Amino acid sequence: MENKSKHKHIMNFNPDVMLLEQAYQDYLYEIQKFNAGKGYENFNDFVVDEANDYKNIGDGVTYTVWNVFLDDLGKEEKRELVAYYTLAATSIPYEDRIRLDEEEAAEEGKEFDIQIYGISAIEIKMFAVDEKYQNIFFEYEGQDLPISAWIMRNIISYLENLSNTVVGFKAIFLHSVPQAESFYEMNGFNKVKINMKPLQCIDSEFTSMYLALKEIKMNYDD
Numbered sequence: 001m002e003n004k005s006k007h008k009h010i011m012n013f014n015p016d017v018m019l020l021e022q023a024y025q026d027y028l029y030e031i032q033k034f035n036a037g038k039g040y041e042n043f044n045d046f047v048v049d050e051a052n053d054y055k056n057i058g059d060g061v062t063y064t065v066w067n068v069f070l071d072d073l074g075k076e077e078k079r080e081l082v083a084y085y086t087l088a089a090t091s092i093p094y095e096d097r098i099r100l101d102e103e104e105a106a107e108e109g110k111e112f113d114i115q116i117y118g119i120s121a122i123e124i125k126m127f128a129v130d131e132k133y134q135n136i137f138f139e140y141e142g143q144d145l146p147i148s149a150w151i152m153r154n155i156i157s158y159l160e161n162l163s164n165t166v167v168g169f170k171a172i173f174l175h176s177v178p179q180a181e182s183f184y185e186m187n188g189f190n191k192v193k194i195n196m197k198p199l200q201c202i203d204s205e206f207t208s209m210y211l212a213l214k215e216i217k218m219n220y221d222d
Contacts, residue, residue, distance in 0.1 A: 007135065007136075007137050007144070008135060008136050008137065009136070009137045009138065009139075009144065010136055010137075010138050010147075011138070012067075012069075012138075013067055013138045013147060013150075014067060014068045014069070014070065015065055015066065015067060015068075015082070015150070015151075015154075016065070016066045016067075016068050016079070017063055017064070017065050017066075017154070018063070018064050018066065019061070019062075019063060019064070020047070020051050020052065020055075020061075020062040020063065020064050020084065021052065021055065023064045023066075023081075024052065027066075027079065027081070030079065030080065030081050031047060031048060031064070031081055032048055033081070034047055034048070034081050034084070034128075034130055035130055035131050035132075036128045036129065036130065036131060037131040037134065040128065043126065043128035046126060046128075047062065047064075047084050047126075047128070051084070051086060051126075054086060054088075054125075059088060059125075060086040060087060060088035060123075060125045060126070061086065061087055061088070062084055062085070062086040062087075062126070063084060063085055063086075063087070064081060064083075064084045065081075065082045065083040065084065065085075065151055065154075066079045066080065066081055066082060067079060067080045067082050067133070080130070080132070081130060082129065082130055082133045082147065082151070083127070083128060083129040083130065083133065083147075083148070083151050084126070084127075084128060085124055085126060085127040085128075085151070085155060086124070086125040086126040086127075087122055087123070087124060087125070087155075087159075088122070088123045088125050089121075089122060089123070089169075090121050090122065090123040090173055090199070091118035091119060091120055091121060091199070092118065092119040092121050092171060092173055092192070092196055092198055092210060093116055093117070093118050093119075093196070093197045093198070093199065094116070094117055094118070094119060094193070094195050094196045094197060094218055095114055095115075095116055095195045095197060095220065096114070096115045096116075096117055096195075096218060096219045096220065097112045097113070097114050097195065097219065097220050097221055098112060098113045098219050098221055099111065099112055099221040100112060100113055112221065116197075117218075119170050119171050119196075119210075119216055120168065120169040120170050120171070121169055121170065121171040121172060121173040121210065122159050122162075122163075122169055122171075122172055122173070123172075123173045123174060124155065124172065124173070124174040125174075125203075127152075127155075127174070129147070129148045129151070133147050133148070134148065138150075148183065149183075149186070149187060152183075152184075152187045153187065155172075156172065156187070156188070156211065159172055159213070160213055163213050163214070169213070170212065170213055170214040170215075170216055171210045171211060171212050171213055171214075171216065172189075172210065172211045172213065173198070173208070173209070173210045174189070174208075174209055174210075175201075175203035175204070175206040175207065175208055175209070176189075176206055176207045176209050177206055177207075178206075178207070181207055181209070184209050185209075187211075188211045189209040189210065189211045190209060190210060190211070191207060191208065191209055192208040192209065192210055193218070193220070194220065195218060195220040196208070196210075
C-alpha cells in the first residue's frame with residue numbers, strides 16, 4: 001500500500017452510477033454545480049446543456065458518478081457529482097497491408113495488397129472529474145487508488161461485461177488531451193498503431209488511444 005502522506009486521501013467514497021437522464025430529474029441542481037476546473041469549462045457546459053441532446057440524436061449516452069453520504073442509520077443525506085462519462089458506438093478503421101511477392105507485384109502493378117477493415121469499439125467520448133475529486137485517493141481492495149482510476153476501471157469492467165453479454169465489440173477507444181495520456185496508459189490504453197486510421201471528428205487533434213478487450217489480428221508489412 002502506498003504512503004497516504006504522499007497524496008490527498010479521503011476515508012469515505014460511496015459511489016453510485018446513474019444515467020444522466022435520471023439524474024436530471026432528481027439532482028439537476030447538483031449537476032449544475034459540476035466544475036472540472038480552470039480551462040475545462042466546456043466539460044461543465046456539456047453535462048448541463050449538451051449531453052441530453054447527444055443522447056437524443058444518437059451521439060452518446062452519458063452516465064454520472066456520485067459520492068453518496070449516509071447518516072448513522074444508513075439513509076442518504078446528500079450526494080455530490082464526482083464525474084461523468086459519455087459512451088458511443090464506433091469503429092476503428094485499419095489498413096491490412098501484405099507485401100506481394102515479385103511475380104504478383106509485377107502482375108498487379110503494386111507492391112502491397114491493401115485492404116481496409118474496422119475494429120468494433122465503444123468510444124468514451126467525454127470523461128470529466130469534478131475539481132474537488134481530482135488527485136484524491138481512497139483505499140480500495142487493499143491499495144490506495146485515485147478516484148479517477150476507480151471510475152475508469154469501473155467503465156472498463158462495465159464495457160467488458162457489455163461486450164460479453166449484450167453486444168459484441170473488441171475494443172474501447174478515446175481521444176486523450178496531452179496531460180491525460182499517462183493516466184490512460186496506466187489504465188491499459190495504448191496509442192493507436194501506425195496502420196489504424198481513426199475516423200475524423202471534432203477531437204481528432206488529440207491523441208487517439210485504444211484498449212483491446214478481445215484479440216485483434218492485423219497484418220501490416222513495411
